[in-house]
Every structure is written in structure tokens, then in C-alpha cells.
Amino acid sequence: MKVRDLAELAGRNLREAVLRNSLTTLGIAVGVASLVAMLSLGVGLQNLASERLSRTGLFDAVFVTPRANFEGFGGPRQANPAAAVTAQPLDEDARSKIAALANVGEVYPEIRFPTEIHYEGNPYPTIVAGVPASARGDGAFDGMKGAFFSGPSADEAILQIDLARQLSSQTDSLLGKEIVLRYAERQPLPADSGGGKSAGGGFSIVPREEKLRIIGIVETEPAAGFGGFGRGRLLIPLQVAETLRAAQSNDLRDLLRDTPTRRTYESLTVRVKGTSNVKAVEDAIKQMGFGAFSLLDASRNLSIVFAVFDLFLGIFGSLALVVASLGIINTLVMAILERRREIGVLKALGAADRDVRRLFFVEAGVMGTLGGIFGVFIGWLIGRAINFGTNVYLSRQNLPAIKVTAVPWWMVAAAIAFSIAVSLAAGIYPASRAARLDPVEALRYE
Amino acid sequence: MAATDKLAIRVEHVTRNYQMGSTLVRAADDVSLDIRAGEFVALLGSSGSGKSTLLNLIAGLDRPTSGAIFAHDRNLAEMSSEDLAKHRSHTVGIVFQAFNLLPRMTLEENVELPLRLAEVERNERTARVREAVERVRLSARLTHRPTELSGGEQQRAALARALVNRPTILLADEPTGNLDSATGDEIMALLREINESGMTIVMVTHEQPRAERFAHRMILMKDGKIVSDGDRA
Numbered sequence: 113m114k115v116r117d118l119a120e121l122a123g124r125n126l127r128e129a130v131l132r133n134s135l136t137t138l139g140i141a142v143g144v145a146s147l148v149a150m151l152s153l154g155v156g157l158q159n160l161a162s163e164r165l166s167r168t169g170l171f172d173a174v175f176v177t178p179r180a181n182f183e184g185f186g187g188p189r190q191a192n193p194a195a196a197v198t199a200q201p202l203d204e205d206a207r208s209k210i211a212a213l214a215n216v217g218e219v220y221p222e223i224r225f226p227t228e229i230h231y232e233g234n235p236y237p238t239i240v241a242g243v244p245a246s247a248r249g250d251g252a253f254d255g256m257k258g259a260f261f262s263g264p265s266a267d268e269a270i271l272q273i274d275l276a277r278q279l280s281s282q283t284d285s286l287l288g289k290e291i292v293l294r295y296a297e298r299q300p301l302p303a304d305s306g307g308g309k310s311a312g313g314g315f316s317i318v319p320r321e322e323k324l325r326i327i328g329i330v331e332t333e334p335a336a337g338f339g340g341f342g343r344g345r346l347l348i349p350l351q352v353a354e355t356l357r358a359a360q361s362n363d364l365r366d367l368l369r370d371t372p373t374r375r376t377y378e379s380l381t382v383r384v385k386g387t388s389n390v391k392a393v394e395d396a397i398k399q400m401g402f403g404a405f406s407l408l409d410a411s412r413n414l415s416i417v418f419a420v421f422d423l424f425l426g427i428f429g430s431l432a433l434v435v436a437s438l439g440i441i442n443t444l445v446m447a448i449l450e451r452r453r454e455i456g457v458l459k460a461l462g463a464a465d466r467d468v469r470r471l472f473f474v475e476a477g478v479m480g481t482l483g484g485i486f487g488v489f490i491g492w493l494i495g496r497a498i499n500f501g502t503n504v505y506l507s508r509q510n511l512p513a514i515k516v517t518a519v520p521w522w523m524v525a526a527a528i529a530f531s532i533a534v535s536l537a538a539g540i541y542p543a544s545r546a547a548r549l550d551p552v553e554a555l556r557y558e
Numbered sequence: 559m560a561a562t563d564k565l566a567i568r569v570e571h572v573t574r575n576y577q578m579g580s581t582l583v584r585a586a587d588d589v590s591l592d593i594r595a596g597e598f599v600a601l602l603g604s605s606g607s608g609k610s611t612l613l614n615l616i617a618g619l620d621r622p623t624s625g626a627i628f629a630h631d632r633n634l635a636e637m638s639s640e641d642l643a644k645h646r647s648h649t650v651g652i653v654f655q656a657f658n659l660l661p662r663m664t665l666e667e668n669v670e671l672p673l674r675l676a677e678v679e680r681n682e683r684t685a686r687v688r689e690a691v692e693r694v695r696l697s698a699r700l701t702h703r704p705t706e707l708s709g710g711e712q713q714r715a716a717l718a719r720a721l722v723n724r725p726t727i728l729l730a731d732e733p734t735g736n737l738d739s740a741t742g743d744e745i746m747a748l749l750r751e752i753n754e755s756g757m758t759i760v761m762v763t764h765e766q767p768r769a770e771r772f773a774h775r776m777i778l779m780k781d782g783k784i785v786s787d788g789d790r791a
Contacts, residue, residue, distance in 0.1 A: 113674060113675055113677065114674075114677055117674040117677075121674070124662065124663075128662055453658070454660060456658075457658045457660065458671075458675070459619070459643070459646070460617070460619060460646060460652050460654075460658075461646065461647070461652075461671055461672045461675055461719070462643055462644070462646045462647025462648070462672055462675040462676055462723070463643060463675050464639065464640050464643035464644075465639055465640075465643070466640070467643075467675060550620075551619045551620075552614050552619050552620050555619075555654070555658070
């Protein structure tokens with residue numbers, strides 16, 4: 113029998129027992145909806161995490177440090193082919209060379225130093241961190257009170273909420289207020305200073321003050337540092353932080369160099385254009401004689417975690433579809449019993465076993481297709497409801513809206529295909545049973 | 559039209575056994591017969607005599623336990639189930655006592671069904687259906703469902719369905735069994751008319767007087783065996 117005739121006969125048969133077939137199709141739809149809702153939650157959360165993480169700038173960044181000639185934590189390091197390259201000072205020259213590498217968008221130093229701020233006559237010791245202008249787009253500043261820096265050289269400060277609470281119980285009242293930043297400035301000494309045994313050069317540490325206006329308060333920790341070590345509580349524009357020439361922890365190392373007045377950086381952050389270029393830039397920097405690492409491996413691990421998460425959500429979602437497939441088997445077996453005589457007539461009129469088998473397969477396939485389409489729609493609606501409910505909760509917490517579920521096109525196609533596949537698999541037994549019916553017995557059936 | 563010398567059906571030492579629990583039932587027992595093309599044969603016998611079993615074997619709905627059945631020189635016993643389906647589709651047309659029309663289809667759709675199964679092109683189907691329905695004089699009832707037709711009309715519709723694929727052999731299993739006397743005669747007259755156009759007809763019936771009026775040849779079966787075979791007197 114031709115496909116069109118099969119489809120017409122199958123459609124006619126399905127319409128014949130419309131209530132039972134509709135309920136079976138609805139069962140499939142519920143199964144598919146459960147699968148789609150689960151997967152859309154998994155994909156949505158993955159998208160959300162990826163988006164948030166990429167906005168932090170951690171995954172398109174390479175962190176550069178001068179190569180140290182001593183072992184770090186965790187025992188001896190593994191053999192590194194780049195180890196043979198001569199260690200280079202991480203100074204302004206190095207910064208320029210790294211900035212000139214292909215696919216490098218921005219290179220900026222990690223500047224953080226201890227300070228004591230004065231507000232309404234009281235001192236508050238804390239850590240200052242320089243924030244590049246490009247951090248404006250990072251998710252860390254979403255939902256902040258006040259505003260981001262008006263310009264790269266603005267004498268403005270953003271307070272981390274913990275520091276703001278120390279300064280005032282009414283944190284909102286701090287916006288627009290002035291604070292005094294007291295810090296240690298590094299001032300170069302003349303070459304002949306230091307007496308007879310001096311190697312020459314060097315610098316002195318001088319206390320300085322700088323007035324800053326509070327323009328924002330942020331609840332996240334944009335300058336937490338790795339592992340939260342040296343958390344920056346007072347954020348100032350990076351350009352301002354550089355011009356302050358504040359003494360930092362690596363100054364002692366600079367003092368021991370042949371050129372102590374030439375300032376080096378403790379670390380540089382290199383923002384790469386596209387995460388796919390991170391590895392190449394990282395390798396190029398290592399070849400230049402610097403230590404470099406990125407969080408790509410962490411990103412890969414995150415993908416694995418989400419893949420496993422999606423897998424489990426998919427398995428739980430599929431359980432309903434498996435139950436629905438039992439409904440298909442039941443419906444079609446019932447149809448065989450009811451249409452036993454009709455199957456006999458079809459065979460007497462020339463239908464081959466193959467025709468009868470295909471007829472039942474098409475009926476299962478039609479239920480699977482309709483159930484799949486309807487199920488995807490219901491699953492999408494459930495996803496929308498989850499989004500809506502989540503955002504109602506978030507808005508009550510004064511947090512920005514997010515999208516926790518996503519139904520991409522591939523999921524729509526995959527869910528419908530899966531529904532059809534499960535339905536056809538469920539149709540194998542009834543279809544084979546119908547095809548095997550003895551026509552003489554079937555025609556005798558009342 | 560008189561029967562020709564050409565054989566339409568040859569049955570050679572056919573036996574059909576059924577296992578009913580622990581009992582072996584011999585429904586057809588070493589049956590042999592030849593039916594010439596154009597013959598109108600009535601298979602007579604009481605219930606359980608094996609006449610319907612023989613008809614089912616000739617129809618290709620069942621397979622013999624032993625022996626051979628030739629339809630136009632092709633042995634049904636050696637055919638695959640796919641080839642048997644083609645035999646039922648193209649070589650034979652079957653009508654039943656209970657008509658067996660599909661109740662949710664109109665008369666036109668019922669008659670079209672064998673054409674769908676035989677994969678006849680759509681543009682040819684309408685003409686073939688009209689031709690078959692005109693032959694049984696039911697053109698005015700094309701859009702009616704079986705429940706809207708009388709018993710006689712239903713059997714005529716079943717006849718049109720059996721004829722629509724232009725088979726060479728028509729097999730009828732008690733075609734008047736569910737009809738009153740007058741309507742039964744109408745159907746028999748129609749069968750004779752079809753036979754006169756050259757169609758071989760094998761009809762199972764238990765109504766000997768009616769068979770004597772319409773059939774050329776009567777074969778009497780008892781306990782799975784042919785007990786008499788002769789032309790109408």
C-alpha cells in the first residue's frame with residue numbers, strides 16, 4: 113500500500129476511536145512535556161551559568177605572572193617545555209609586548225594595596241582594587257546601587273557592601289559622600305642615595321591622601337581575587353590606581369633588581385578576543401618567559417557537570433514518556449482486538465502482512481508525532497511558567513530578572529523525533545501481532 | 559458463457575488438518591478436483607463438511623497441510639505470504655455471507671479499498687469503482703454507508719468490491735445466507751450474469767435447490783471428502 117493511502121487509512125482509524133486515541137496522544141504529550149521541561153531547565157541553567165561566567169571575564173582571560181624561581185604550593189612542578197625560556201620581568205615593556213599579540217583585546221595590571229580610609233573622622237583599614245573600564249559590562253556590577261565610574265580617571269569609588277555597612281548602617285546614604293584614602297606611595301630615590309654599600313637606586317615609602325567620592329555600592333565581589341585572598345573592598349578606576357603609585361607586595365623584589373626604580377607588576381590580566389583563542393595566547397605568553405594560566409579547564413569541567421545534569425534531567429523526563437509508550441501499546445492492542453475482523457477483511461482483499469504492520473506503525477507514528485508536537489508546546493509553556501515564577505520571586509528580592517529555562521530549536525526537533533521513535537518502538541509488538549493474525553480466524557471473529 | 563477447456567483451478571490431493579486441543583480434525587481429506595475457466599461451481603455440504611475450508615484454501619487465506627492447489631498453473635502451497643496476498647488481490651475476488659463491508663466507510667470507499675491495497679493509481683480508481691458499482695447496479699448509493707443499505711444492497715456492494723480489481727475467479731462463501739429468498743435470488747442472478755461474462759465462480763452453499771437453479775456444476779462434500787461431483791442435470 114502506498115504511503116498516502118496508509119496515512120489516510122491510519123487517520124480514519126484514529127478518528128474512529130477518537131477519545132481513546134486522544135487520551136493516548138495526551139499521555140505521550142505529557143511525557144514529552146515533562147522531558148522538554150526538564151531539559152529546558154537544564155539548558156537554561158547552563159546558558160545562564162555560561163553567560164554569567166563569560167560576563168565575569170574569567171573565561172576569556174589569561175593571568176600572567178613573572179616566572180618565579182621557587183616552588184609554589186603542592187610540591188615540585190611538572191616538566192614544562194617553556195621552562196627553558198629565560199624569566200622576564202613583568203614590567204611596562206612586557207605589558208606592551210603582550211598587548212601586541214594577536215587576538216589580545218586588553219592588558220591591565222592587577223593593582224590592589226592596603227589602605228586606611230577615613231570617613232566622618234573614623235579610620236577603616238581595607239584593601240583597594242583597581243577596576244578596568246571594561247568591567248562595566250561584567251555581570252558583577254548588575255543591580256548595583258548608584259553608578260559605575262563616570263570615566264577612567266574619575267576620583268570616584270565604589271564600595272563593596274561589607275565595607276559600606278562598616279561605614280554606615282544606612283548604606284544608601286553613603287552615595288555622593290566623600291572619603292579620604294590614605295595609602296603608602298612609592299617614591300624613587302636618587303641613584304647615589306643609601307651610603308657606601310648601596311647598590312644604588314631604590315625608593316622610599318611616603319604616606320599620601322586622596323579624596324574620593326562614593327558613587328556606587330555593589331553587593332557582589334568584583335575584586336575578590338583568587339580564592340578570596342586579598343578581597344578588594346574599595347574599588348577605584350584602574351587608571352587612578354596606577355597613577356597613585358601605591359606600594360605593593362612585590363616592591364621588595366623590585367628593590368633587589370639591577371634597576372630598582374623600574375617598576376614591575378605582580379600580575380597582568382590579558383583579555384582575549386574569544387575563548388577559542390585563549391589557549392594560543394596563553395602559550396605565546398609562556399614562550400615570552402612569563403607564567404600564564406587561564407580558567408579554561410574549569411570551564412570544561414563546568415560543561416561536563418552540566419552534561420551529566422542534563423543527562424539525569426533527561427532520564428527523569430523520559431520516564432513519563434516510557435509510561436506513555438505503555439499507553440500506546442495498550443491502545444493498539446485494544447485496537448487489534450476491536451478490529452480483528454477488519455484485519456481479516458483487509459487480508460482477504462489483498463493486504464499483505466507488511467501492509468497491516470505498516471498500518472499499525474503509522475497509527476503509532478501519528479500519535480507519537482501529534483503527542484510530540486503538543487508535548488513540546490506544553491513543555492515550553494511549563495518553561496515559561498518556571499521563568500515567570502522565578503522572576504516573581506527575584507523581583508520580590510529586588511534582584512534582576514533572569515531566564516532559567518530555554519527551548520532551543522534542536523530540542524524541539526529532538527523531542528518530536530524522540531517521541532516518534534518511542535511511539536514506533538511501542539508499536540512494534542502490536543503491529544507484529546496484527547500482521548501475524550490468521551485471516552481465517554480473524555474473519556470468523558464476531 | 560460456457561466453461562472453456564482451460565483450467566482455472568486444480569486441487570491435487572489436498573489435506574488440511576487442524577489441531578483442536580488433543581484432537582486432530584481433518585477438515586479437508588485428500589481432496590482433488592479441477593475447475594475449468596468460466597465454470598460456475600457450487601460446493602455443497604452440511605456444516606463441517608469442509609466446503610469453506612476448501613474455499614479458503616483456493617482463496618489463499620489458508621495453506622494446505624499437504625497437497626497442491628494451482629490457480630492458473632501457479633501452486634498456492636509454494637507461494638510466500640506476500641505472493642498469496644497478491645493472489646488474493648489480483649486473481650481472486652471474495653464475497654462473504656456477512657458481507658464484511660467496513661462500517662465507517664461509504665460504499666464508494668469500501669469498493670475502492672482493494673484498489674488501494676493493489677496500489678492502483680488514484681486517477682484510475684474512480685473509473686474502476688464506477689465500473690464495478692454499475693455492474694451490480696448500485697450507482698445511486700455510492701455515498702451511503704453500509705448501515706444505510708439493505709442486506710441485498712450490501713451483498714451487491716461486496717460483489718462490486720470483489721470485482722473491482724478485475725479478478726478471474728470469484729469465490730463466494732454462502733453469499734445468500736443472510737438474505738431473504740427473493741433477495742437471495744437476485745444475488746444469484748447477478749452471480750450468473752457475472753459468470754456469463756467469463757468469470758469462474760466457486761460458491762459455497764448449503765442451499766441445494768438454489769444451487770441447482772444457477773450453478774453449472776455441483777460438488778457435494780462430507781467429512782472433508784468429495785462425495786459427488788457432477789454437472790447440473
